[in-house]
Each structure stands twice: as C-alpha cells, then as structure tokens.
Amino acid sequence: MKLMPLLLLPSLFSPFVIAQPTCTVTSFQAINIEPTIEAAKYDEESQTAEIHHQPPMRCASITFQTAHTLNKVVNAMHDEFEVTYADMTTTQSHLIKFSDDATDSGYIQLRRHKPQTAYACFSTSSTPITSITCKFE
Template identity: 70%
Template sequence: MKLAPLLLLANLFSGAVMAQSTCSVTHFDTVNIEPTIEAVNYDKQTQMAAVHHSAPMRCATISFQTEHTLNKVANAINDEFEATYADMTMAKSHLITFSEDDIDSGYIQLRRHKPQTVYACFSTSNTPITSISCKFE
C-alpha cells in the first residue's frame, strides 16, 4: 500500500508523461510563396532553352493553443512547429511571425487554452502541407 503513492509519483515524472505535447494546432491555412527567380538552361547543340521552376516555399497561418501558460522569447520558438507534407516528408518551421500586438519586449505570452495565431514558413516543396503540429518545451 505504501508503494502505490511512490509508483503514482514515478509515473507523473516519467519520460512518456514529460514528453507529451503541451501545444495543439486547432486550424491552419496554407500559404504558398511562389519563387520570383527562374533558371534557364540553354543547350547550344539543340538550340533549345529549358526553364526550371523552383518549388514554392510552404508557409501557413496557424491557430494553436497551449496546455500551460508560458512566457517565451518570440525568436526562440522558430522551430517549434512541424509540417507534414503529402509525400510524408516533414520539415520544421524556420520563420515565425506573431502579431506585433502579441509581443511585449521580445516575449510572447502563451496563455493556457487561449488560441494564438502565428505565421510560419517551413521549406520549399512540390507537395502541399497536409498537417502541422507544435511542441513547446
């Protein structure tokens, strides 16, 4: 009987419990930024030119909420979002932009169960984003 409270306490601090995501994406709208530069290859023998288009940058406007109230340096959470593409490849966010109204002295306050919106860019890809997840530690 005396071991039961210790086992319960051990479960609360186990790696599986501590690794649970403290963030959930509630909605996202994808934004595709088409490249402004195209490459042209010219073949002198055939006198043909081939235009190569780069893949678009995949970004999204993301609505999310956290399980805890957190104060974070806004620039320090650039890689807290992860996109899964239709071909099952994944990419972490590398650019995060919050509304200027949400940032105070470089910090963002993420309030428990209060929806927040962020704009995030991931990588260039020819396949669309199918899901986005987030995790704040």
C-alpha cells in the same frame, strides 16, 4: 502487507499523470510563396531553352493553444512547429512571426487554452502540407 505498495502503483499512472501535449494546433491555412526567380538553361546545339521551376516555399497561418502559460522570446521560437507534407516528409519551421499586437519587446505570452495565431515558414516542397504540430516547452 507486502501487496499494499503494489495497489498504489496503478494510481501513480492514472491518465492525469501521463504527460499531455503542451501545444495543440487547432487549425492552419497553407500559404504558398511562389519563387520569383526561374533558372533557364540554353542548349546551343538544339537551340532550346529549358526552364527550371523551383517548388514554392511552404508557409502557413497557424492557430494553436498551449496547456500552460508561457513567456517566450519570439526570435528563439524558430523551430517550434513541425510540418508533414503529402509525401510524408517532415521539417521544422525556420521562421515564426506573430502580430505586433501579440508581442511586447520581443516576447510573447502564450496563455493557457487561449488560441494564438502565428505565421510560420518551413521549406520548399513540391508537395502540399497535410498536418502541423507544435512543441512549446
């Protein structure tokens, strides 16, 4: 009789009970925004100019889907995506935009298992994007 509760324990930890990701990125297309301003430093002694190039802003068009239907405020979703660069550094998105057709009064409805596309920008980086994850809750 004392062993009976132990037999029920494995059923509590079945694969269906373990938390599954709420959001999955199915594909992305990297978009690099080159800086429009370059800095130049002129050395009068050697009469040379050194031009400093900033790395591009790394953005992406992201197709993703969620495991649940969610209503989200678009302006509050700025850090829902995380990018990993080729040098293994990571950063959160700081800008997310959806098409005007997908939003209604500043809200977006993310439907369960229905692909959505978003445009997100992350940070400037000299290395390219290798992967993107999302964490809608």
